[in-house]
Amino acid sequence: MHRRDIxxxxxxxxxxxxxxxxxxxxxxxxxxxxxxxxxDPGTVYEMARxxxxxxxxxxxxxxxxxxxxxTYDQGRAIRFQPEMALWRxxxxxxxxxxxxxxxxxxxxxxxxxxxxxxxxxxxxGPHLFDFGQSEIDPSGFSDHLGFAGFRLHxxxxxxxxxxxxxxxxxxxxxxxxxxxxxYGLSARGIAVNTGLPSGExxxxxxxxWLERPVAGWxxxxxxxxxxGPSLTGAYSFIIRPGTTTVIDxxxxxxxxxxxxxxxxxxxxxxxxxxxxxxxGVDDFRPHxxxxxxxxxxxxxxxxLWRALVNPSGLRxxxxxxxxxxxxGLLQRTRDFAAYQDLEARYELRPSLWVEPQGSWGAGDVRxxxxxxDLEVHDNMVAFWAPKPPVEPGVPWELAYRLHxxxxxxxxxxxxxxxxTRVGVGGPPVPDADPAVRKFVVDFEGGQLAALPAxxxxxxxxxxxxxxxxxxxxxxxxxxxxxxxxFDLRPAAxxxxxLRCFLKLGDNVLTETWIYQWTA
Numbered sequence: 349m350h351r352r353d354i355x356x357x358x359x360x361x362x363x364x365x366x367x368x369x370x371x372x373x374x375x376x377x378x379x380x381x382x383x384x385x386x387x388d389p390g391t392v393y394e395m396a397r398x399x400x401x402x403x404x405x406x407x408x409x410x411x412x413x414x415x416x417x418x419t420y421d422q423g424r425a426i427r428f429q430p431e432m433a434l435w436r437x438x439x440x441x442x443x444x445x446x447x448x449x450x451x452x453x454x455x456x457x458x459x460x461x462x463x464x465x466x467x468x469x470x471x472x473g474p475h476l477f478d479f480g481q482s483e484i485d486p487s488g489f490s491d492h493l494g495f496a497g498f499r500l501h502x503x504x505x506x507x508x509x510x511x512x513x514x515x516x517x518x519x520x521x522x523x524x525x526x527x528x529x530x531y532g533l534s535a536r537g538i539a540v541n542t543g544l545p546s547g548e549x550x551x552x553x554x555x556x557w558l559e560r561p562v563a564g565w566x567x568x569x570x571x572x573x574x575x576g577p578s579l580t581g582a583y584s585f586i587i588r589p590g591t592t593t594v595i596d597x598x599x600x601x602x603x604x605x606x607x608x609x610x611x612x613x614x615x616x617x618x619x620x621x622x623x624x625x626x627x628g629v630d631d632f633r634p635h636x637x638x639x640x641x642x643x644x645x646x647x648x649x650x651x652l653w654r655a656l657v658n659p660s661g662l663r664x665x666x667x668x669x670x671x672x673x674x675x676g677l678l679q680r681t682r683d684f685a686a687y688q689d690l691e692a693r694y695e696l697r698p699s700l701w702v703e704p705q706g707s708w709g710a711g712d713v714r715x716x717x718x719x720x721d722l723e724v725h726d727n728m729v730a731f732w733a734p735k736p737p738v739e740p741g742v743p744w745e746l747a748y749r750l751h752x753x754x755x756x757x758x759x760x761x762x763x764x765x766x767x768t769r770v771g772v773g774g775p776p777v778p779d780a781d782p783a784v785r786k787f788v789v790d791f792e793g794g795q796l797a798a799l800p801a802x803x804x805x806x807x808x809x810x811x812x813x814x815x816x817x818x819x820x821x822x823x824x825x826x827x828x829x830x831x832x833x834f835d836l837r838p839a840a841x842x843x844x845x846l847r848c849f850l851k852l853g854d855n856v857l858t859e860t861w862i863y864q865w866t867a
Contacts, residue, residue, distance in 0.1 A: 378432040380473055380491070384466035387557065389584070390608045391467075391610050392571050393600055396580040397743070400602030404577040407554065409492070414484060415450040423451035425482040432476045433501070434461060435560065441503050441566055445511060446470070447496040447517055447638055448477055455552065456494025462571075463560040470495075498556065500568055502537075502589050513568075513589050518575060521552045521616070524752045525698065526593045532617065532638035532697030533677055535750060537574050537583060538601065539611025539731050543664050544714040546608065549846050551576025553583075579603045579738075592753040596705075601744040610738050611731030613702045613712070613748050617677045619656040620723045624768040624863075633688050636723050638697045639677035641765070642730055643756065643859075647671040651760040651859035654715065655768040663717040663843075665864060666733075670710045674758060676701035677730055680766060682754070683751050692723075698752045702732070705747035710735040763794035763829065763850070763858040773817070773835035785836050785865065789848055791858045792829035796850075799823070799830070805857065807832040809848040813839035821850055830857075 377456035383531035426448045430436075433515040449456060460467045474486035497517030504511035505527055514524040520537030540549035551574050559569040567588045574581035579601050586596040597613070617639040621629045637656065644652040647670045654665065656677075678699040681687075687694040711734040718727040738744055751757050799805060801823035809819040809832070817835030824831050830850055838844045843866045850857040 350472060370434055378429075378475070379434055380471040381461065381468035382471060384468040385837070386465060387460075387462050387464070387467035389571070392557065392573050392582040392584075395573055396575075396582040396600065396602050399575060400580040400604050400741075404575070404604060407552075407575075410456060410490075411449050411454045412489065415448075416454055418450040418484075420451060420481070422482045423448075423453075424485070425476045425480040426450065426484065429478055434470065434558070439563065440561050440565070441510070442565065443501045444498050444507060444558055445501065446476065446498045449493065449496045453496035453518060455554075457497055457553065458494055458555040459498055460555070460557045461560055462557050467557055498558075500587065502568065504589050504593075507831045509765055513593065514587055514595070516572075516766065519552045524587065524593045524595060524750070526589075526752045526754065527591045528696065529698045529752065529754070530693055530696040532679065532694075533700055533728075534616045534726070535595075535700065536614040536616060537572070537599070538579070538581065538731065539614035540578055540607060541609050542611050542731070543662065543714075543730055544609055549577055551579060551581070570845075574599075574601075575795065576795075578605050578607050592751050592755075592757065595750040595752070596747075597750060598705075598747045599745070601738075601742050601746070603738050603742065603744065605740050607738045610744075611729075611733060612708075612746055613704075613750070614729060614731035615677045615700050615702070616719075617700075617728040617730075618723060618726050619658055619717075620720065620724065620726050621658055621715060622655075622768075624655055624770045635681060635686050635694065636689070636692075637694065637726060637738040638681070638726075639679050639699070640681060641678055642675065642713070643678050643701075644669070644675045644713050645673040645760070647673060649673070652763060652862055653763075653765040653859050654862045655765070657864070658727065659717050659719050659866065661714075661719060663864065665715040665717075667713045667715075670709075670711060671707055672704060672711075672713060672732065674701055674756075675705050675713045675730065675732070676751075677758060678756065679730060680764070686752045697816060699754065699756060701751040701753060701756045703749040703751065703757070704732075705749060708732060708734065742839070761794065762856060762861055763796045765859060765861050766790045766792045766827070766829065768861070768863065773837075777793060781837075783837060783867070785838065786833060787836060787846065787865075788826065788831060788833045789861050790824065790829055790831050791850060791861075792827050795855075795857055796830050797828040799852070799857075801825075805830060805848055805850055805852050807834070809834050810846070811836060812845040813842070814844050819848065832861075836865065838865060842866075 429443045499515040501510035516522040555573040557571040572583040583599040620636040642654040716729040720727040767790040769788040773786035807819035807821040815837040819834035846863045
C-alpha cells in the first residue's frame with residue numbers, strides 16, 4: 349500500500365477525500381476552494397495514526413522545474429497579493445496569506461479552511477501572487493500545486509491594522525511575534541536525532557487546517573499533519589496575540605520506529621558573538637545574536653542560566669531534570685546601544701519560553717551549539733529529551749505553551765544574570781599569562797539592590813577542571829546589582845564546566861550561572 353492509497357482509504361474515516369482534488373468553487377474574496385467535506389478534531393489524529401502504520405514514502409516533488417531552479421532573489425520577488433488574503437473582507441480581524449513554492453521550498457503544503465464543520469482546500473492560483481521581477485510565467489501551473497506555507501495577520505500593535513503575527517514555513521518550523529517585536533528565533537514541531545552522528549531527521553508539516561475565526565475572536569486555531577521517516581503526528585495550535593503572544597501546542601505522535609533521541613518543544617536560534625565570545629571578531633557591533641542564553645527552571649525549583657557561545661566545533665550540553673517547570677532561549681539585553689544595528693534591531697527579537705503542560709517525567713534539557721561565521725545561520729538548538737524510549741506503534745502525547753515575549757512569564761525570585769564577560773586574567777602586567785582567563789558575571793534584581801556594599805555577600809564558584817582563583821563579589825553602584833569575578837587557569841585539554849552564584853549566609857541571592865569554556 350502506498351501513501352496515496354492510504355489517503356484515499358481514509359474516506360470512510362470522516363476525511364472524505366480532503367486531500368483528493370475536487371472541482372474548484374469560486375469564492376467572493378478571490379480565494380478559490382475545493383468542495384467542502386466534514387471535519388472534526390479526530391480527522392487529523394486518525395490520518396496520522398493510519399499513516400504511521402505504513403512505511404514512510406518521501407513526498408514527490410510536483411513542483412515545475414522553473415520553480416525548482418529559482419534563485420534566492422527570484423523567490424523573494426514572488427509576493428502574495430494582500431487583497432487576496434483568506435478572510436479579508438469578511439469582517440474578521442485576522443487573515444492568512446500564503447507563500448509560493450520555489451527555491452528551498454519545493455514540497456507542497458496543502459492548506460484548508462474549516463468553517464461550520466466543513467473543510468475546504470485553498471486552491472493555488474497565479475492570480476494570488478505578484479511575480480514582479482521573477483521573470484516567471486505561471487500560466488501553466490496546476491490549481492493543486494499547493495503552497496510552501498502561510499502567515500497569519502492580526503491586530504497586534506494597534507487595533508486598526510493587521511500585523512504579521514505568525515509564520516509556518518519549511519519542514520515543521522514556525523515563528524511568532526509579540527507586540528513591538530521583530531522576527532528572531534524559531535520553534536519546531538519536533539526534533540529527531542539532532543546533533544547525533546547518525547544525522548538529523550526533519551519531519552515536515554504536510555497539511556494545515558485553519559479554523560475561520562468568529563466575531564469577537566481573540567485567538568486563531570489551526571491543526572497540522574506531521575510526517576517523517578520515523579514518525580507521524582497530529583498537532584493543534586491555539587495562537588493568542590498580545591504583548592506576549594502565546595501558542596498552546598498539543599500533539600499526538602505515532603512513532604514508526606524506535607527513535608534514538610526525540611526533541612520536544614525544540615527552539616532554534618542564532619548566536620554569532622557577544623562580550624563573552626569575541627575571539628577573532630572584527631565587527632563594530634558589540635553583540636550579534638537572536639538569543640544570548642538558555643534559562644532553565646528545574647523541577648526542583650532551581651533557576652539556571654547558561655550563556656551561549658559560538659564554538660569552534662559541535663558542542664552538546666545536557667541538563668538532567670525531572671518534570672521541568674520551563675526553559676527557553678532568551679534575549680535579555682534590550683538596549684539598542686548593545687547592538688548598534690539599525691537594520692537587524694536585535695534588541696527587539698523575542699525571547700521564547702517553553703511552559704510544560706502536565707507531567708513530563710525524567711529527561712534532560714539539551715543545548716546544541718554549532719559553529720558559524722555568518723549571522724544568517726541558526727546555530728543554536730534547545731529542546732527537552734525525554735528519558736523513556738519512544739516505542740514504535742505506541743502513541744506519544746505532548747502538550748506545552750510557548751511564550752513569545754520580552755520578559756519571561758515566570759520571573760525568578762532571585763537575581764538574574766545580566767552579563768557574562770571573558771578576558772585575560774591575572775594582574776594587569778605586560779607579561780600576563782594569556783592562558784589565564786578572567787570571568788566577570790553581573791547579577792541584577794531580587795534582593796541585590798537593597799543590600800549594602802559592606803555585607804558579606806559570598807560568591808560560590810566551581811569548575812570541573814583546572815585551577816580556580818579566589819572568587820570575589822562586589823556591589824555595582826551603577827546597575828544596583830552585584831558582580832562576581834574570578835580567574836581560571838584551564839586544564840591542558842578539553843572543555844571546562846563552570847558554575848557560580850551569590851549567597852548571603854544560607855540565603856541564595858541569584859540564579860546559578862553555568863558556562864563551558866574551551867581554550
